[in-house]
Amino acid sequence: MKEFKIPEATVSRLSVYSRYLTEVEKQHIVSISSGEIAEGMGGTPAQVRKDLAYFGEFGTRGVGYNVKQLNQEIKNILGLSKKWNMILIGAGNLGSALSQYHGFRERGFEIKGIFDNDLNKVGLMLNGLPIYPINEMADYIEANGISIAIIAVPGDYAQDVADILVETPIKGILNFAPVVLTVPDEVEVRNVDLSVNLEVLSYNIENNLDTMPEEE
Amino acid sequence: MKEFKIPEATVSRLSVYSRYLTEVEKQHIVSISSGEIAEGMGGTPAQVRKDLAYFGEFGTRGVGYNVKQLNQEIKNILGLSKKWNMILIGAGNLGSALSQYHGFRERGFEIKGIFDNDLNKVGLMLNGLPIYPINEMADYIEANGISIAIIAVPGDYAQDVADILVETPIKGILNFAPVVLTVPDEVEVRNVDLSVNLEVLSYNIENNLDTMPEEE
DNA sequence: GACTGTGAAGCCATTCACAGCT
């Protein structure tokens, strides 16, 4: 009664496929092959087909995939056919940037309210959204059907915020704080770790992958 | 004359280990075991040991690792013993937030200049950094020994910016634009994809991993 | 006794190669 064991890498790629297909759709292209999708997002045709095959047979042999229909299927798979209500915790620089990021709304994710523990900020508006005090957060989540929280507070506070969140019906956390959060299994956490990304970049540059002159 | 084939996942974890060890160092703890490190960052002891073993024998059997020394080793491995000069392209919300993000400097990554194609912004200062026009970017990179560029421009411009960058001595790009960049192999790209992260979260919530009631 | 370092085993993901439609 349930699909099974999809590689996380596949799920990430589906998201990229969908974004690419949305672009292709705008150009009114009707049909697309796995090779063209791969080309458009830096992968291989076989991988595109494998990824899609986990979920069903969306294509037509000898022809390819219907762009619009495939995009819709992928969005359904990813759970994007519904709207997601989110809150943002942290009205600092990063929070401010995130509150204004259009990419979220375009994909069905909407920030409904912002929370901060700085009483100078509470009551102000940030990009059209009210800033509330943290102690109202739990009630707000309950009352407004919020299922995802974005943590954009300094590292030292992130676990405190998470501790409050896990007592609410929140289902997922997108964490921008550079710390590993401890939460119960039923809350899903994704970390966006800016420094880690730079450090991997640093390592790869220093050990120049792909770059080395051919040598026997 | 060269270490070999380190899993990328290992490199990412090294970065997390180092951040954690930096915290532990502050508490003046001298020695730490693989189990304690694993505990502190959500992994397993065996994995911590395996990751470290790719690069050498840093521990003492029966005892553990010297915190300070291990952290130094990891930083060396990651290429953090030198300072990295970066530029930021895009002085919008996200760029503004990134220019102020302290986590970068703490780890040896410094933004030296900001570039934008909006002439109303050029000449202004953003968090103590001057904003230059894009057409000065290539010269600036050459003149200031910049090796990493952070792209924080809208998706439609990101490839244009990348096209300019690849003609310069830039070695790595941290890309925040929600597009797949096409660059030659010798330039290393890392994508920080905000929507992809939310969409994986969405998928995981909908298919609640870990959460399902036990069933035979 | 405690904890590291590591080959071997097991698991997961990607790639290959081809059968099956259109």
Place this chain on the structure above:
DNA sequence: AGCTGTGAATGGCTTCACAGTC
């Protein structure tokens, strides 16, 4: 002929389990 869907083969990463060292 063209392109999908997929079992089988490969490759890579993680976990196990234990020998080695303090």
